[in-house]
Structure formats: structure tokens, C-alpha cells
Amino acid sequence: xxxxxxxxxxxxxxxxxxxxxxxxxxxxxxxxxxxxxxxxxxxxxxxxxxxxxxxxxxxxxxxxxxxxxxxxxxxxxxxxxxxxxxxxxxxxxxxxxxxxxxxxxxxxxxxxxxxxxxxxxxxxxxxxxxxxxxxxxxxxxxxxxxxxxxxxxxxxxxxxxxxxxxxxxxxxxxxxxxxxxxxxxxxxxxxxxxxxxxxxxxxxxxxxxxxxxxxxxxxxxxxxxxxxxxxxxxxxxxxxxxxxxxxxxxxxxxxxxxxxxxxxxxxxxx
Amino acid sequence: xxxxxxxxxxxxxxxxxxxxxxxxxxxxxxxxxxxxxxxxxxxxxxxxxxxxxxxxxxxxxxxxxxxxxxxxxxxxxxxxxxxxxxxxxxxxxxxxxxxxxxxxxxxxxxxxxxxxxxxxxxxxxxxxxxxxxxxxxxxxxxxxxxxxxxxxxxxxxxxxxxxxxxxxxxxxxxxxxxxxxxxxxxxxxxxxxxxxxxxxxxxxxxxxxxxxxxxxxxxxxxxxxxxxxxxxxxxxxxxxxxxxxxxxxxxxxxxxxxxxxxxxxxxxxxxxxxxxxxxxxxxxxxxxxxxxxxxxxxxxxxxxxxxxxxxxxxxxxxxxxxxxxxxxxxxxxxxxxxxxxxxxxxxxxxxxxxxxxxxxxxxxxxxxxxxxxxxxxxxxxxxxxxxxxxxxxxxxxxxxxxxxxxxxxxxxxxxxxxxxxxxxxxxxxxxxxxxxxxxxxxxxxxxxxxxxxxxxxxxxxxxxxxxxxxxxxxxxxxxxxxxxxxxxxxxxxx
Numbered sequence: 212x213x214x215x216x217x218x219x220x221x222x223x224x225x226x227x228x229x230x231x232x233x234x235x236x237x238x239x240x241x242x243x244x245x246x247x248x249x250x251x252x253x254x255x256x257x258x259x260x261x262x263x264x265x266x267x268x269x270x271x272x273x274x275x276x277x278x279x280x281x282x283x284x285x286x287x288x289x290x291x292x293x294x295x296x297x298x299x300x301x302x303x304x305x306x307x308x309x310x311x312x313x314x315x316x317x318x319x320x321x322x323x324x325x326x327x328x329x330x331x332x333x334x335x336x337x338x339x340x341x342x343x344x345x346x347x348x349x350x351x352x353x354x355x356x357x358x359x360x361x362x363x364x365x366x367x368x369x370x371x372x373x374x375x376x377x378x379x380x381x382x383x384x385x386x387x388x389x390x391x392x393x394x395x396x397x398x399x400x401x402x403x404x405x406x407x408x409x410x411x412x413x414x415x416x417x418x419x420x421x422x423x424x425x426x427x428x429x430x431x432x433x434x435x436x437x438x439x440x441x442x443x444x445x446x447x448x449x450x451x452x453x454x455x456x457x458x459x460x461x462x463x464x465x466x467x468x469x470x471x472x473x474x475x476x477x478x479x480x481x
Numbered sequence: 482x483x484x485x486x487x488x489x490x491x492x493x494x495x496x497x498x499x500x501x502x503x504x505x506x507x508x509x510x511x512x513x514x515x516x517x518x519x520x521x522x523x524x525x526x527x528x529x530x531x532x533x534x535x536x537x538x539x540x541x542x543x544x545x546x547x548x549x550x551x552x553x554x555x556x557x558x559x560x561x562x563x564x565x566x567x568x569x570x571x572x573x574x575x576x577x578x579x580x581x582x583x584x585x586x587x588x589x590x591x592x593x594x595x596x597x598x599x600x601x602x603x604x605x606x607x608x609x610x611x612x613x614x615x616x617x618x619x620x621x622x623x624x625x626x627x628x629x630x631x632x633x634x635x636x637x638x639x640x641x642x643x644x645x646x647x648x649x650x651x652x653x654x655x656x657x658x659x660x661x662x663x664x665x666x667x668x669x670x671x672x673x674x675x676x677x678x679x680x681x682x683x684x685x686x687x688x689x690x691x692x693x694x695x696x697x698x699x700x701x702x703x704x705x706x707x708x709x710x711x712x713x714x715x716x717x718x719x720x721x722x723x724x725x726x727x728x729x730x731x732x733x734x735x736x737x738x739x740x741x742x743x744x745x746x747x748x749x750x751x752x753x754x755x756x757x758x759x760x761x762x763x764x765x766x767x768x769x770x771x772x773x774x775x776x777x778x779x780x781x782x783x784x785x786x787x788x789x790x791x792x793x794x795x796x797x798x799x800x801x802x803x804x805x806x807x808x809x810x811x812x813x814x815x816x817x818x819x820x821x822x823x824x825x826x827x828x829x830x831x832x833x834x835x836x837x838x839x840x841x842x843x844x845x846x847x848x849x850x851x852x853x854x855x856x857x858x859x860x861x862x863x864x865x866x867x868x869x870x871x872x873x874x875x876x877x878x879x880x881x882x883x884x885x886x887x888x889x890x891x892x893x894x895x896x897x898x899x900x901x902x903x904x905x906x907x908x909x910x911x912x913x914x915x916x917x918x919x920x921x922x923x924x925x926x927x928x929x930x931x932x933x934x935x936x937x938x939x940x941x942x943x944x945x946x947x948x949x950x951x952x953x954x955x956x957x958x959x960x961x962x963x964x965x966x967x968x969x970x971x972x973x974x975x
Contacts, residue, residue, distance in 0.1 A: 291531065295547040298539030309532050311525050363551060363610065380553055383611045383659040436518070443524055480524070 235455050238267040239274015239287030240366055241390040242315065242409045243444055247475045248287060254471060255462050262455065268390075271366030272296075278447050279305050284456040286447035289315065289409070290366030306450040312463045314478035316410045316428025317371055317440040318420035320395065322402045327351050329422040332439055335375050338405060341382025346403065358385035359394045359406035367391070371407050374440045407440075411476030433478040444477070509534050551610045559603040559618075562972040564629065569593040570912065570956035571963040573805045573943075576812075586809035592956055598629040602651065612659035616670070618686075620651030626682040626908040652686050664693040673730050674767055675783040677829050677846040678907035679873045679894055685905060687763075689734035698725040724773040728783070730765070736820065737761040737793025752798045761793030761820065777840075782830040787902075789820045796820050799859035802898055802916070803949020803959035812959040817952050818904045822856035825849070825901060836878075844892070845874040848900055856899040868916070868945055871896035875921075886927040893920055897944055903952030911941040911964050912954030918944045919964070935970040 237248060245268045252264040267273070267283075274286035279300040292300075292307050300307045319335055321327060327350065330338075337343040338356060347353040360381055361368040372378055388394045391408040392415070398404035399417030410428050413420045420427060423439050432438035452460050462468045469479035513527040548555055574589040581587065604618035620628040628651065635644040654668030666673065672681055673691040700723040739760050749756050769783025800819030803812040826849050833842040850856065853869025875892020894910060895918035903915050911917035919941025926934050941964040943950055950961040
């Protein structure tokens with residue numbers, strides 16, 4: 212009797228493990244998780260029936276923490292893991308491994324009615340730090356500048372601060388938004404608005420991306436790194452991924468996956 | 482490609498053997514970027530190497546320090562000072578005396594104190610997102626005018642006990658710099674006013690709110706370009722450059738909290754007066770300017786007006802300040818801290834220049850209590866309202882900024898019985914007292930960029946022989962007819 216129970220229990224455990232193996236938990240960056248990864252997942256599911264995804268698009272900090280805590284197999288991040296995050300992972304025996312899955316250009320966006328034709332890097336720094344508060348100071352038609360940024364746990368928030376602001380503080384008047392889509396929506400409605408979004412979000416209605424020092428974010432300028440605000444985006448895993456996570460990572464970096472990357476508006480890695 | 486990656490790892494590892502960790506990581510990052518640009522490695526390979534470097538860095542002490550996201554900058558600072566001090570005071574030669582005995586002051590009697598002391602101040606200040614900032618400083622000693630701990634003074638819990646070696650919150654403040662040229666601070670803070678030891682002991686960290694404004698103006702008087710008659714050659718004449726820093730500091734300090742404001746039943750009496758039910762506040766209004774002339778000349782003046790309101794818990798009686806007409810014990814027992822009738826104008830000023838590379842400064846301070854008459858009358862010495870002035874005048878040469886720097890300064894300081902708030906004046910010069918005058922000489926030498934050796938000697942006398950020396954200090958004498966202090970300090974700043 213006892214032997215029968217043991218066999219049954221083992222059988223159930225195997226079934227449970229199998230069910231868990233077909234479910235992929237992905238957490239992290241809103242930049243990746245709002246559009247790109249769900250579309251990759253749909254395509255992957257079509258090729259691998261029975262696979263289920265649990266995708267939580269919040270922010271990069273959450274994605275990296277999820278790998279450390281073991282609550283996700285893949286952590287999406289639009290920024291590199293910080294030393295403190297890597298240290299926390301290492302202390303728990305987790306080997307934080309980054310894989311570049313796409314490039315992105317952080318586009319500086321303004322309302323479509325804004326007459327400005329472009330900005331310099333210095334002007335971008337001045338705008339977002341609050342040194343310049345009126346469009347007329349940088350050749351615009353006048354009006355108090357409304358700045359929209361991401362919230363502080365966003366990878367894009369810290370990436371932009373590092374790439375465009377020499378790590379200086381954002382202007383006290385800046386308004387913090389939960390995601391790229393919210394920034395795009397606000398700038399699209401506000402003729403004095405300015406913000407930044409990943410390239411995948413520049414086609415939203417009512418806004419336009421401005422060239423920075425004469426260069427617009429595009430596949431060519433981001434791959435060639437001539438656009439100043441380019442960045443890699445990552446999947447973080449605990450060491451070399453295995454099983455379903457590896458399959459999905461391989462799919463993401465495959466030609467088919469990179470085609471979706473381009474379709475969504477990101478820049479393929481090859 | 483694997484061989485290239487190994488080579489890269491080797492080069493980067495070599496970089497890591499060089500200077501501080503954070504700088505090395507940045508250098509390695511720049512090197513990786515260059516290698517990617519040169520197409521020697523791919524972005525992914527660079528990322529893997531970068532990940533390994535980050536992992537190595539995270540295992541070092543600096544890499545384990547985690548700051549919460551809103552903190553944009555954090556600084557740990559402080560100082561540790563070892564001090565030998567000799568302090569002595571002499572009683573009035575004509576003062577009435579009690580029957581002679583142990584601890585009973587005689588005429589012309591000296592009380593002396595020698596002590597070895599230390600102080601530690603450990604601070605943390607940081608800036609936060611959106612123009613906010615904060616400051617925290619822990620200090621040894623709970624005394625508002627001293628952070629010193631005396632060696633061997635805590636034998637009640639056994640020799641070398643730690644009963645007096647306390648850690649207290651010396652500063653805890655929060656501020657905002659979001660408005661141009663304006664700094665707003667609330668909490669227990671570094672004194673925001675420009676002042677001197679004559680009026681404020683430097684150890685006092687007042688509690689309340691402060692608003693500061695500062696703006697600089699630059700003038701270029703004369704100068705310009707001169708074009709020759711042929712219209713071709715141009716010479717530029719150097720203008721007379723003048724920089725003017727204008728500032729204003731306003732403060733509202735909670736001097737003493739009344740508790741409760743609304744008592745049960747009716748209000749009681751102390752000293753035949755209703756027990757106060759309002760907080761005592763101290764207000765300060767300061768405007769100032771610093772003129773920076775060419776060739777390192779400057780002049781600064783910063784008048785400030787102080788006033789008080791309310792009585793708090795402890796100011797329900799008038800300031801007396803001691804008397805030479807009663808015994809020492811009776812004189813000490815008089816009120817020494819009352820804040821009645823204090824409307825004080827202080828004008829600190831400083832003029833600086835350089836002789837060669839040697840900085841020289843002439844400095845001074847002047848204060849007058851516009852309500853001196855009323856304060857004297859309340860102290861039962863009507864007609865002594867003229868004792869309302871205080872002043873300081875001195876000169877210094879040198880500076881203490883780097884190793885082998887030295888500094889010398891000397892000044893004369895005079896403060897009359899009804900001029901100042903005795904609870905604020907410096908505790909070393911003159912033992913927290915007013916109605917004193919004398920000379921102070923100080924010398925300093927920087928043994929290293931962070932270690933400074935200082936000597937201070939001060940000798941003071943009672944200013945008006947018919948009055949006490951208001952205030953409560955370490956020397957149990959009032960009037961303090963003569964006073965001497967010597968301090969040798971070894972100070973480490975970090």
C-alpha cells in the first residue's frame with residue numbers, strides 16, 4: 212500500500228514538474244515587456260503548442276530582482292544590472308548572466324506641433340535638468356516646457372540620466388510616468404511637452420522624435436552607435452539558461468525573433 | 482574569437498590591478514566600448530566581460546554599499562579631536578564670603594581644571610531627487626555647546642566605563658533647493674547665520690526653520706577693445722572686475738517648548754507669574770554682502786537682528802547674571818539664562834587680502850542690545866543699561882587647507898553684561914560668560930591634509946567690576962574676576 216502511494220506521489224510530482232516546465236515566467240522592463248516580448252511569446256507559442264507565458268511588464272529593477280529571488284526564469288531589463296544587484300545575486304548563489312536581445316534608441320519626443328527641428332546634446336541636458344524652462348530659450352516658439360520622465364525604478368529613467376544628463380538630477384518640475392505609452396500619450400496631447408521613449412513608441416499619434424546633434428534614432432544609427440542615446444536591452448538569466456528559457460532566448464535572438472524585434476520598432480542585434 | 486575574448490579579459494583584468502575599484506570599472510567599460518567600436522569583439526562578448534567585472538566589483542566592499550534610488554549623492558564626513566585643556570577662574574577679591582570650608586569660595590580664590598578630552602562627530606549628508614537634501618550628524622556629548630567627552634569622568638560604572646560616551650543626534654535636517662538661489666532647511670541644523678564666537682558657540686545646532694538666499698553679480702568696470710586708426714589692429718584693455726555676493730538668511734528657531742500649552746484646570750504660578758503656555762522662539766533676520774575685488778581683496782559684512790517671543794517652559798523669570806554684592810554661591814544661584822529684553826543687532830565683518838601667497842584677514846564683530854536698559858532694570862541694576870555692547874576685533878594670517886599649512890590669529894573680545902544671550906556665547910571664551918573682556922591667541926599647523934594641530938590661549942577679565950558675569954560655565958565662580966584657558970588640539974577631519 213505504502214509502495215503504491217509512493218509511486219503515485221512520484222508520478223504526480225513528475226506531472227507537476229512537466230507542467231511547470233512548459234510555463235515560462237518573464238518579469239521586468241516595461242520597454243521590453245509592453246510590446247516586444249508579448250509578440251515574441253505569441254509567435255513562440257504558435258511554434259510550441261502547450262507553452263504558456265506569464266509576462267509581467269513593470270520595470271528593469273523588478274526584472275533583475277526576479278532572477279535573484281528565483282521568481283522568474285527570464286528577467287527583462289533595459290539597463291545593465293548594478294553592482295549592488297549583482298552582489299545581492301551572487302550572495303544567493305545566483306549567477307546574473309546578461310544576453311543582449313535587441314538594441315534600442317531612446318528618442319527625445321516633442322508634440323508634433325512643436326516647430327523645433329532638432330536639439331543638441333547640451334540642450335537636452337539643459338531641458339531635462341531644468342536649466343532651461345521655456346522653449347524660447349532654445350529657439351522654440353515660447354511656452355513653459357513640460358517634462359515627462361519615467362519613474363525612478365525604470366531602466367530607461369536611469370539610462371537616460373546617464374546617457375543624456377551626465378547623471379545630473381531631473382528637473383524638480385518633471386512628471387513621472389509609469390511607462391513609455393503614458394509618456395507618448397502626454398506629449399502627444401501637450402504642445403509644450405517633451406519626454407523620452409524607446410524607439411518602439413515614437414510612432415504614437417501627435418508626437419515627433421527630434422534629431423540629436425543632427426542624428427535621428429534609426430536602425431542604422433543605433434546599430435552603428437552614431438545615435439548618442441543608444442543602448443542594448445537584455446534578458447537576464449541565472450547562468451546559462453536551460454529548458455524553455457533557453458529555447459525562448461534562442462528564439463528571440465534567431466532570425467525569426469529578430470524580425471519581430473524590427474517589426475515592433477526595436478533594432479535587431481544582427 | 483574565443484582567443485580574442487580571453488585576451489580582452491586579460492587586458493581588462495590588468496586594468497583592475499590599477500587604482501580604485503569604481504574608477505577601474507569605468508576605465509574597463511571605456512576599453513570595452515573601444516574594442517567593440519574597433520570590431521575586435523561583439524557587443525555580447527563585451528557584455529559578458531562587463532558582467533564578470535561587475536560581479537568582481539560587487540564582491541569588493543565598495544560594491545556592496547547600496548543606496549536607495551532617490552538618493553543621488555551621499556557623503557560621509559566627520560572629525561575626531563583629542564584635546565588637552567587647562568581652564569581656571571578667580572573669584573572677586575572683595576566679594577562677601579561664606580564661612581571658610583571645603584568647596585567654599587574665598588576672596589581672590591582660583592579654581593582650576595585640567596582635563597583630557599575627545600570628541601567625535603560623524604555626519605551623513607546627501608542629495609535626493611527633485612532638489613531635496615538631508616543632513617544627519619551624530620555627536621558625542623549631549624551638551625548643546627560642547628561635543629567633548631572627558632577621559633576618566635565616568636567612574637560610577639567602573640573605571641574606563643562608557644556612561645558619558647554617548648552618541649547624540651547633533652543635526653537632523655531636511656531641505657529643498659528647488660527655487661533658484663534659495664535654500665530652505667527645517668530641523669536641527671548647522672547654524673545658517675554668518676556670525677562669530679562672540680555671539681554664537683560654533684557647537685550649537687539650532688532647531689527650527691531657515692530660509693537662505695544668495696546671488697552673485699559680476700561687474701566689469703572699464704576695459705573693452707580699442708581699434709587703431711587704420712581699423713585693423715585691436716587691443717583689449719583689461720577691465721576692473723568686481724564680484725558681489727549678496728545674501729540673506731532668515732531663521733525661526735524653537736528656543737524652548739512649552740508643555741502643555743493648555744493645562745488641565747487653571748494655569749498655575751511660578752515666581753508670582755502665570756506659568757507660560759507659549760513656546761519661546763528666537764528669530765533672526767540677516768542681510769549681507771561680500772565684495773570680491775581684484776587681486777584677492779574682499780570685504781564682507783552681514784548685519785543680523787535677533788529677537789525672541791514667548792517664554793517656553795523655563796523662561797518665567799528675568800535674567801540677573803550674578804552679583805559681586807552677594808556670596809559666590811548666591812551669585813551663581815541667580816538667573817543666568819533669561820531671554821527677557823533682548824533685541825540684539827550684530828554686525829560681523831571681515832576684510833581679507835594676500836601678501837604674496839599669504840592670506841591675511843582682519844575681522845571683527847559688533848553687537849548692541851537695543852533693550853539694554855530694560856534688561857538691566859529687570860536685573861535690579863537700573864542705570865547699568867549702558868552695558869549693552871559687545872565687540873571683537875582681530876587679525877589672522879595663513880590658512881589650514883593642506884599639509885604644512887599654518888595659521889596664526891589673535892583677537893580682542895569684549896562683551897557687556899546686558900549685550901548678549903549668555904546661553905549662546907562661546908563656552909570656551911569666556912567660559913560661557915558675558916561681562917568679560919580679554920585676548921585670545923590661536924596657532925594651527927596642518928600635519929597632513931586631514932590632521933591639524935591647534936593651540937589656543939585666552940586670558941580674560943571682568944569688564945564691569947560692579948556686576949556679575951552672566952552665564953553658566955564649567956568654572957563655578959560668579960563674578961569671574963579673571964579667567965584663563967589653554968587648549969592643545971589634535972584634530973582629524975575626514
